[in-house]
Amino acid sequence: MQNAVALSLATITAICVGFTSCSNPNEKIQLASGQVGRANPELTAQLYSQARAYENQGNIKKAIKTYGNLAGDYPMANEAADARIREAELLYSQGELMQAFEKYQYFITQYRGTSQYDKAIVRQAEVAHAASTGQITNSFIGLKSDIPRTKVEKMFIQVRDNAPFGPTAPRAQFGLGEMWERDKNTAKAIKAYEDLYVKYPKSKYAPEALYRVGNLLLNQTEKGNRNRGNLDTANTTFTDLTLLYPNTKQAKSAKQKLKQIAQADVQRSFSIAEFYENKKQYPSAAFYYNEVIRNTKSGSQLHNQAKQRLAAISQ
Template sequence: MLSSLIRRLLPALIFAAALCCLPGRLAADLVWSRATGWRVEGGVMSGISGSEGRKAVETMNKARLAEERHSEGSAISSYEKVVKKYPNSVYAPEALYRIGKLRLIRRQYYDAFDAFQRLIGRYPNTKRFNEIIGIQYRIASDLLDGKRPYIWGVFPGPTGRSTAVGYFEVVLADAPYSDYAPLCLMNIARGHQLRKETDEAIDALDRLINAYPQSLLTADAYFKLAQSHASLVDGPYYDQASTKEAVTYYEDFMILFPNDVNLSKAAKGLDDMKKMLAESKVKMADFYFYKRDNYVAAKVFYNEAITAYPDSDVAKHAKVMLTQVEAKAAGQPAPASPAAPAPKKKKHFLFF
């Protein structure tokens, strides 16, 4: 019984092995001409045959002729029928591709993106994969830049910047190793910044520098990370976690990219953040010195201010205050603070 089963299966096994050894591509290509309509070329199978195959071709021809008459709505309807009725045929991916292109003509950006996403989701081995990723990226970019999608292809709708951010995430997930991936993360950050979502922008920039350290965008990402953290700083009286992060990213940027065009801006940003950090230490020290008479704590924070930015005016002030703290702690009169320079006398002229 076993031997008879093997004999029955042997031809099929031989055929399968022969197919695996074929050097050419088995998937069929679709070619359109107005004279012959759609025809299958370059493959051994189209996915359907007989009456079903004829119906599929007729529907595809009907859709393409409507497309050439600029009747986009009718063409989309016919292509959708092909996708629904013949999903396993060679016609379905072509139909989805043409739906996406027609939706773009009608400026129905959401529906176009969806059609292209259905295509690469159902047929990930499509030869148009890279082209579609590029089209989806451009749709997301247009939406982020404020292009309005049209409702029914007729009326302009509201802008879709929040949708654009989601589309960039989709492109990134579908093609994480493409040239579009770091561009997507940079645009995700830009989209969040436009919506004042700084924490989300920081997350996107952080993903960029960690996942794509060799990208040409990495330098900009470091600089924008520093700026984003700096924008969260509320002043010397508040928590300085963001200040410390900004200092770290400004320093990293200046070390890693010493020839970047933003180097002078980074140096100015670093100066501001170090000054802010030192000022926050002075405020803490002042509190313990003036309000709590805690000279030990005051001394610690004045020293931290000096360490935070040794060559700054804030550090000079902290050193003066340290002498007063030490005098108070020893029970001696505090030395007088250095007098401020007297204002220059106003010059008076004979007729004024």
């Protein structure tokens, strides 16, 4: 048994020595800790110079490939961060936005705190917003193609979560809501806007997000979905907006919407009163006519009509 163990250990040692002796010292070595060994500085400097030369010559495809190879094969090299951002920037300049998004993500993940980090964050956000509006290409052919909405959603979430305390985060969340609103996916749009003003209440996008939630709910009631809950929630949302952001243009618009909801409520009460009157259920009709009278100005048309009908059924 001891001989077998000794033989196994010897075999493992021989294999490890064999791998070490056969490896190229210029190539990266994956360590047990998961770290990547630093490459030969002369080699990486040469690769970076070659990529720059291709770029200066206008051979953008080769420049992109060489930068990518350097950053991918030698991520700990002194030139790796610059190579990765140059690769992403060239893809961006060529309109290869989906590929650029991916490369910016590599940079953001691997090179936090570097001088180009903020640029990568902003650029990646621009790509996500372009994808949501369809202004994007998928290949060097230069043809536009529709990006699946689930893919764009993941892009926005990635942008948001890469810098959750930066200005790109609330803008990405708002872009997500706008995308679903354009697609007439009301439920997802409302959820995205709600998440924005909950997570980023001090953002400049928060008042608009709150207003859009109320407006989407109100539109649903106007387009045939007479769910009373939607109308009540819209009323609460607009009220919250006037209280939380009183000096914004959205608050001013919300006050008009609240008047609209109040008028709709009065009209609804009058219609219910007429329904009960036609059914000869006069006590119920009287209750709703009184609601109309109580919630309208004296002398207004609906106020006068409700008083006349109430007098008629009370005889």
